[in-house]
Amino acid sequence: MVAFEVRWCALGGGPTETIMADFGMDASVSFRHLAEYLEHSPPTPLRPDLFECMTAVARQRLWLAA
Incomplete structure (x- = not known):
């Protein structure tokens, strides 16, 4: 999961479908x-x-999902 996020971090996390x-x-x-x-x-x-x-990014995505 960390390796995935390192790759996608600059783009705001990964796409929901990819996750x-x-x-x-x-x-x-x-x-x-x-x-x-x-x-x-x-x-x-x-x-x-x-x-x-x-x-x-994790905090932002959690906030957006709330």
């Missing part, structure tokens, strides 16, 4: 999992700018 096809879950569920993962156990080799981008 469903790749992970078998709704985009909001995917972004909730990603936000929780980044908050509790962020991957250490992840560059700070990518971490911030991924966190911002």
Whole structure:
């Protein structure tokens, strides 16, 4: 999921259809999992700018889904 988001982060996350096809879950569920993962156990080799981008995208997508 992190590798997917690294690829799509600059574009606002991945398309809902692609997330469903790749992970078998709704985009909001995917972004909730990603936000929780980044908050509790962020991957250490992840560059700070990518971490911030991924966190911002996850929060934005969750906000849009609400």
